[in-house]
Amino acid sequence: MAEPTAPFRRQADTLDDLARRVDRLSVSRHDPEAFFEERSEIVAALRKEAGKLRTSDRKEARTG
Numbered sequence: 001m002a003e004p005t006a007p008f009r010r011q012a013d014t015l016d017d018l019a020r021r022v023d024r025l026s027v028s029r030h031d032p033e034a035f036f037e038e039r040s041e042i043v044a045a046l047r048k049e050a051g052k053l054r055t056s057d058r059k060e061a062r063t064g
Contacts, residue, residue: 011049018045
């Protein structure tokens with residue numbers, strides 16, 4: 001099997017990190033606001049990664 005290219009490896013690492021953050025996500029009765037802040041940050045990071053994929057897909061469609 002071919003080794004993934006560097007951009008895909010970075011995106012996979014980012015998604016793995018986000019998955020770990022989601023796995024640890026829980027509401028604390030001492031700081032319930034922190035849950036919502038972390039959730040918002042994870043959502044923003046996921047949308048950023050999706051945007052990168054869309055952009056690279058468009059570039060590939062133009063050149064491919």
